[in-house]
Amino acid sequence: MILDRGDDLPVVPGSAIGVIPNPMSGRDIRRIVSQASVFPNTEKASMVLRILRAAGTLGVERVLLSTDTFGIAAGVQREMTRLCNARSTAHLRWPKVEFLELDLPTGTAADTTAYARIMAGQCSAAVVLLGGDGTMRAAVPGLGDTPMLALSTGTNNAFPIMLEATVAGMALGMIAVGAATAPETRCKMLHVEVRRGSGRVDHEVALVDACVSSTVDIGSRALWTGSSLRELYCTFGEPHGIGLSSIVGRLMPTHRTDNHGCAVLLDDPAHAAHTVLAPLAPGLLQPVGVSQVGELLPDRPRPIRERRGTVAVDGEREIEFGPDDTVTVTLRHDGPRVIDVPAALGASTAQHALLSR
Amino acid sequence: MTQTLNRPTDVDDGLTPERLLRAYRTMKSIRMFEDRVHDEFATGDIPGFVHLYAGEEASAAGICAHLDQDRDTIASTHRGHGHCIAKGVDIKPMMAEIFGKITGSCRGKGGSMHIADLSKGMLGANGIVGGGPPLICGTALAAKIKGDGGVGVAFFGDGASNQGTTAEAMNLASVWNLPAIFVAENNGYAEATAAKWSVSADNIADRAAGYGMPGVIVDGFDFFAVHEVAGEAIRRAREGGGPTLIEVKLTRYYGHFEGDQQTYRPRDEIGNARENLDCLKRFRARVTETDRLTDAQLDQVDAEVAQLIDESVAEAKAAATPGAADLLTDVYVKY
Numbered sequence: 001m002i003l004d005r006g007d008d009l010p011v012v013p014g015s016a017i018g019v020i021p022n023p024m025s026g027r028d029i030r031r032i033v034s035q036a037s038v039f040p041n042t043e044k045a046s047m048v049l050r051i052l053r054a055a056g057t058l059g060v061e062r063v064l065l066s067t068d069t070f071g072i073a074a075g076v077q078r079e080m081t082r083l084c085n086a087r088s089t090a091h092l093r094w095p096k097v098e099f100l101e102l103d104l105p106t107g108t109a110a111d112t113t114a115y116a117r118i119m120a121g122q123c124s125a126a127v128v129l130l131g132g133d134g135t136m137r138a139a140v141p142g143l144g145d146t147p148m149l150a151l152s153t154g155t156n157n158a159f160p161i162m163l164e165a166t167v168a169g170m171a172l173g174m175i176a177v178g179a180a181t182a183p184e185t186r187c188k189m190l191h192v193e194v195r196r197g198s199g200r201v202d203h204e205v206a207l208v209d210a211c212v213s214s215t216v217d218i219g220s221r222a223l224w225t226g227s228s229l230r231e232l233y234c235t236f237g238e239p240h241g242i243g244l245s246s247i248v249g250r251l252m253p254t255h256r257t258d259n260h261g262c263a264v265l266l267d268d269p270a271h272a273a274h275t276v277l278a279p280l281a282p283g284l285l286q287p288v289g290v291s292q293v294g295e296l297l298p299d300r301p302r303p304i305r306e307r308r309g310t311v312a313v314d315g316e317r318e319i320e321f322g323p324d325d326t327v328t329v330t331l332r333h334d335g336p337r338v339i340d341v342p343a344a345l346g347a348s349t350a351q352h353a354l355l356s357r
Numbered sequence: 358m359t360q361t362l363n364r365p366t367d368v369d370d371g372l373t374p375e376r377l378l379r380a381y382r383t384m385k386s387i388r389m390f391e392d393r394v395h396d397e398f399a400t401g402d403i404p405g406f407v408h409l410y411a412g413e414e415a416s417a418a419g420i421c422a423h424l425d426q427d428r429d430t431i432a433s434t435h436r437g438h439g440h441c442i443a444k445g446v447d448i449k450p451m452m453a454e455i456f457g458k459i460t461g462s463c464r465g466k467g468g469s470m471h472i473a474d475l476s477k478g479m480l481g482a483n484g485i486v487g488g489g490p491p492l493i494c495g496t497a498l499a500a501k502i503k504g505d506g507g508v509g510v511a512f513f514g515d516g517a518s519n520q521g522t523t524a525e526a527m528n529l530a531s532v533w534n535l536p537a538i539f540v541a542e543n544n545g546y547a548e549a550t551a552a553k554w555s556v557s558a559d560n561i562a563d564r565a566a567g568y569g570m571p572g573v574i575v576d577g578f579d580f581f582a583v584h585e586v587a588g589e590a591i592r593r594a595r596e597g598g599g600p601t602l603i604e605v606k607l608t609r610y611y612g613h614f615e616g617d618q619q620t621y622r623p624r625d626e627i628g629n630a631r632e633n634l635d636c637l638k639r640f641r642a643r644v645t646e647t648d649r650l651t652d653a654q655l656d657q658v659d660a661e662v663a664q665l666i667d668e669s670v671a672e673a674k675a676a677a678t679p680g681a682a683d684l685l686t687d688v689y690v691k692y
Contacts (some may be wrong), residue, residue, distance in 0.1 A: 027562055031571040032601055038566050041559040054595045070559045197391075216647060217372065217583035220575060308647075322647055 009059040012177040016062040017055055017120030018146075019048055020112060020139065023070035024133035026154040031219040035283030039153040044130055045075030047151070047165035051128060052076070054169025056095040060176045061097045064124060066115040069107075073099055109138035117141030125176035126339060128168055130155045133243070133314035137207050138337050140189070147175070147182040147337040155282045158208045158238070159314070163341060171341045180348040182339060188235035188261060189335030192311055193301070197324025207336075208311035209234045209244045210329050213317065221316040224281045228287035230306045231298055232264040233239045233329045243315050247278045251293045261296035261331045265305075291313045301328040372584070378506025380422055380580060381650070382658050384414035384637055386448060387439040391611070394438070394455060397670060398615045402480045404457045405468045410439030412610035412627075415636035416542050417443035419583030420510060420603075423591045428507035430478040430496040431448050432489030434542075435470045436609070437482025440512050446474045458676035464687055465679045469645035485518030486547075489513055490539060494526050497535035497600075508536040508594045516547025518561045527568040527602065536594035541579065541604045548613045549621040562604035570600045578634040581643065608634075618661070 021044040030036035052063055061261055067073040077099065083089040105111050114130070116139040119127050128149040129139050136150045136159050139249045150160035151168050155181060174180035190206040200276040204210075212231035214221055223244065224231070236256045238246025248254055269275045272289025296302065304311075304327045311319040311327060321327050348354070367600050372380075391411040398407055407480070413436075421431065421443035433440040441451055446462060454461030462472050480496065483489050493509035500507030517523050518541050530537040541561040545552050558564050558577030565572025575586045583605060590601035608630045612619045619627075644650040 023559065027560060027572070027574040029573055029575075029586050029589060031562075032572050032586065038572065040563060069553055149466060216649075217581045217585070217643070218579075220582045237549060290413075320643075320647055 001208050009057065009177075011061050012059045013061060014070055014123070015060045015176040015178075016064065016124045017060055017068075017172045017176050018064045018112060018116070018122075018127035019051055020066045020115050020127060020129045020131075020133040020135075021048055021068075021072045021150055022112060022129070022153070023046075023068040023072050025131040025135055026073045026117060026156075028222050030156060030222050030224060030281050033222075033224050034281035035286070036281055037155045041070050041072050042075060044153055045072045045079070047130055047153070048072065049079055050165040051095065051169035051172065052080070052341060053092070054166045055173040055176065056093045057171065057181070058173030058177055060095045060173045063097050064119045064122060065097055067099050067101050068241070085308055092100060107132065111246065112138035113142040115144075116140075117144075118142075120144050120146035126182060128172055129160070131160065133159045133208055134316055136160055137205060137314050140205060141335050145337065147339050149339040149341065152307070156242060156315075158241050158243050158265060158357075161341070167297075167345070168341060171339060171344045174348050174353065175339065179351075179353045180344045182344075183337045185337070186296075186333055187256060187338045188234060188331060188333055188337035190233055190261070190313070191227065191330045191332055192313060192319065193328050193330070194311075194321055195323075195326040196318055202319065204311070204313050204318050205335075208314050209248075209312075211244050211315075212304050212306050212314045213312060214306065215317065216309060216320065218310060218320055222281075223312045224286070226266075226278070226280060226286035227268050227270070229288060230267045230309065231304050232266055233302065233331070234262045234264075235331065235335075237262055237313040241314050242279050242282065244280065244312070246274060246280065247290075249290050250276045250278050251290065257297065259333075261298075263302060264290060265292040265294040267291050296331050298331045298333055299301075301330045303328050311342070358634060371617045372581075376422065376500045377644055377650055378654060378658065379664065380418050381637075381640060381644075381655060382662065383418040383421070383443050384580065384640065385658055385662045386635060386665070387411070387414045387417065387442050389662050390438060390448060390452070393666050393670060394452075395611060395615060400673070402674065403455055403469075405470070406517060406614050407455065408436040408614050409609065409611040410436050412630060412635075413542060413544065413577060413605075413607045414439060415580040415583050416540065416577050416605045416607060419580050420538070420540060420587040420591075421445075422584055423588050424478070424508070425450060426477050428478075428500065428505045429510070430480055430493065430507070430508070431510045431512065432480045432492045433482045433512050434489060434517065435482060435486070436514070437470070437472060437512075439480065440478055441472050441474070444474075445477045446479050446481045448470065448665055450474075450667040452666075453673040453676055455680055456673040456676070457677050458485065458673055459683065460672070460676040464683065466683070466687060483640055487513060487517040490517075490523045490526030491529075493537050493539075494529050494533070494535060497530065497534060497537040500536055501533070505593045506536075508538060508591055510538045510540060510591075512542055514547060515541065515543040515545065515552035515556055515561060516540075516550070518543075518556060518564070519547075527564075527570070527600070530600040531568045531570050534597070534599040536597075537600040538590050539602045541602065543604055543606050544609045546609075546613065546621065549617075551621070560604055562602055565602035568600075568602070570602055572602045572604065573603045574606060577605035578611050578630075578636045578639060580640050582616070591616055609654040
């Protein structure tokens, strides 16, 4: 991909990427109990436009975009139309944008899964998701082998990264046109299996953490108080992380690329021998009682100890369980293929991509 | 930040079996009350208009479960029956009021849209769209001056979210740091106008940032989610943390008013909500699956509520209407 000075890059036939902005991320109870940010959908629309501009400039032929009823897709279409009609911007090159629609939208995370599945099926080289940890988790079942780029829209996320959307669009574009390579390896993922007393088996996955809480209701889903936490299982926990995985980041930093994860047995800080102060939510450092910390090895199901409560996956209470249920957590290396933007762009820089003759 | 450090667990929030049963009784009472008013209105015995709250029960019940009758106040809307019941207004006088009888909450002179009971902290249903939020600034200011820890809760709809009164009230509540909770019950339609079309923001909750208060969205079909969010917002208000805007996303099972043909709604919208989202069904499943209540306990509540509604209708029909001598009474409040 060596440029002639001033030339447009050629459009690469068949090149395509998918874009899924989650319109509902970033408005939960953490706005009351902490100082979590509100991420407006107008900014998500702007991020999508920046991704489109970058991808179009690099020669991506087609972009598949999810639609919503909260103004993101409509905002993208409106702004593209305005730019195309304005004399000063009419020359800008855009990829062909296909606005996808679901036959039966649910207004839930299932829509994210469905869009990811459609995009993966239509030969997208990669799919970028705009949202939080929950958005990324929702996409996993639909993605299959298609790589994901996880872009954060908020301050409360551990898995997606905060990155300028233009640069994310560059990485996606270069992968789509063959100027950069997509990751081959899969990230770690937690599998939470619940065998009900009735015989039913429920299954959830988590990209970052599965946390057992003594809280008995799913309620408003978020977890933010250290005193109710009992067990924590993480794929990774970074010292600079936010949310539940920050507990691991404070105790035993575990990297995304490590073979193992981390398991922590927790207790009410009023009774625990040790406590650690961790940023469980933006602006909210909470004391968490700690009784045991250790590596979580892959492919070894770990039964949980608590008899009644909830399991939160990636920070959201999703599973209620009782004494008749058996809950296990297993770390596996079968998560999505996640694009490492600095690595992808760094490799392309080494090959002098985007450098004129 | 320090106000939440080291405090006890805040997510079990005291939902004992007794409280769960009370919450279920509230929701079931609202549902059966509204279903019965729907039936009775069709017979022509009820004067005036009624706007039914069926489908939205988890909102009123989840929020009012945290409120005291003596120090906390609520202001309601034209769709106010559910708020009244959840705040503790007696059902028999409510039914009589709707039938326009002298035994009614307001001696039969207010009807559905003006049911009020100040002894229960229920400032009134309100025929004026956006009429409730300014009232709540007054009661919240009174609570703040008295220092009794009271809060004021204004329920309003997506239509009222666009009214100047609502905007002014939220601004004032923030400026005065009032213990006020603004509950936007977004059922998707202001009369027949879709909120998607008429509300300029993506979500009503997003407007909170403009007033310097937290804004939260909560699933209005889930009692537990509403209860938890409301608990945190009300606790924050009682502790001097100021106002909160809560957007409860839900749907109404009936039209804007009784007789509304609802040609503006997708055909399967209500059926889908009743089948898959219903707050009472979800509540029953949740509490029985976790062995906190039994079906027998809930069935007993159903039977008791059904009997109460039957009695309230029978007594309302048998009661007298206000006479000419009542025409000039109760017009002004004496201070």
